Amino acid sequence: MIWAAVLVAATACYALKLAGLSLPQRLFQDPRVQRTVPLLPVALLAALIATQTFSSGGKLVFDVRAAALAVAGVAVLLRAPFLVVIVAGAATAALLRLAF
Amino acid sequence: MITSNAKRGIVRDALGIGVATGAYAVSFGAISVTAGLSIAQTCALSVLMFTGASQFAFVGVIAAAGSPWAGAATAVLLGTRNALYALRLTTLLKVSGPRRLLAAQLVIDETTAMAIARDEPAQSRFAFYATGAAVFSLWNLGTLAGALATHALPDPKVLGLDAAPSAAFLALLAPRLRAREPLAIALAAAVVALLCLPFVPPGVPLLIVAVLVVFYGVFSR
Numbered sequence: 555m556i557w558a559a560v561l562v563a564a565t566a567c568y569a570l571k572l573a574g575l576s577l578p579q580r581l582f583q584d585p586r587v588q589r590t591v592p593l594l595p596v597a598l599l600a601a602l603i604a605t606q607t608f609s610s611g612g613k614l615v616f617d618v619r620a621a622a623l624a625v626a627g628v629a630v631l632l633r634a635p636f637l638v639v640i641v642a643g644a645a646t647a648a649l650l651r652l653a654f
Numbered sequence: 655m656i657t658s659n660a661k662r663g664i665v666r667d668a669l670g671i672g673v674a675t676g677a678y679a680v681s682f683g684a685i686s687v688t689a690g691l692s693i694a695q696t697c698a699l700s701v702l703m704f705t706g707a708s709q710f711a712f713v714g715v716i717a718a719a720g721s722p723w724a725g726a727a728t729a730v731l732l733g734t735r736n737a738l739y740a741l742r743l744t745t746l747l748k749v750s751g752p753r754r755l756l757a758a759q760l761v762i763d764e765t766t767a768m769a770i771a772r773d774e775p776a777q778s779r780f781a782f783y784a785t786g787a788a789v790f791s792l793w794n795l796g797t798l799a800g801a802l803a804t805h806a807l808p809d810p811k812v813l814g815l816d817a818a819p820s821a822a823f824l825a826l827l828a829p830r831l832r833a834r835e836p837l838a839i840a841l842a843a844a845v846v847a848l849l850c851l852p853f854v855p856p857g858v859p860l861l862i863v864a865v866l867v868v869f870y871g872v873f874s875r
């Protein structure tokens with residue numbers, strides 16, 4: 555089932571790219587579309603961060619991943635590169651698990 | 655026309671972006687295999703989907719025990735912005751026929767940013783393809799390296815790789831929060847997602863958030 559979802563999602567993502575290059579421009583020039591589309595990644599990424607950090611198996615939890623997120627947040631504020639942010643988050647979780 | 659000097663500068667920038675995203679792809683490969691995808695599925699995502707935030711979301715939802723279809727829906731919703739990027743690029747690239755099929759796959763944050771940063775259409779086009787080629791090769795190479803390395807690990811959780819997706823999403827989100835409205839929307843989305851999390855299957859809170867933000871975008875103001 556993962557394969558089917560991979561292929562369907564990849565095809566749809568490609569179709570979106572191709573649609574932007576192919577469909578008549580006026581379809582996208584509606585101010586509501588221009589306004590809503592950039593808000594989607596903001597809302598979805600924030601929701602992903604919240605659910606990935608504070609849930610486990612469908613339940614709300616609070617564990618070392620919250621500390622990992624906080625450290626990643628500091629790295630972001632310090633304008634660290636992408637990879638440093640990720641390594642900082644992962645290393646925090648790993649070290650805290652080692653310590654406790 | 656485009657001077658060889660300008661070309662050199664563009665290629666240098668493109669390689670720089672390619673190396674940075676390639677390193678980022680190593681973490682994608684690692685996170686994806688940790689989430690339970692096979693090496694082939696991980697690499698297929700990077701070749702066929704080729705849009706970072708969507709790929710991270712897809713494997714992130716699966717890692718959180720969500721259904722692959724919830725992951726797919728979230729990935730596609732995150733991919734909608736590429737349609738608007740492509741729209742902006744249409745007048746710059748002026749592609750048609752089979753070439754448009756190739757160019758479409760390269761429409762992502764990085765190539766769009768590089769193309770619209772140039773004043774000359776010829777330079778824009780060159781920047782688009784140079785960045786696209788660099789990022790596509792190194793993104794896929796990095797994915798494979800990350801997937802292979804993680805596959806060899808006995809327990810990726812020891813390295814804290816289960817905490818890596820949130821950090822990745824934060825790094826992707828931060829540059830989009832420079833105004834008050836997106837910041838408020840991000841906070842509201844996080845709260846709504848957590849509030850409905852105990853009551854619906856994993857992955858579904860994201861879709862609820864997506865529906866709400868579309869309503870907000872369409873009907874506010």
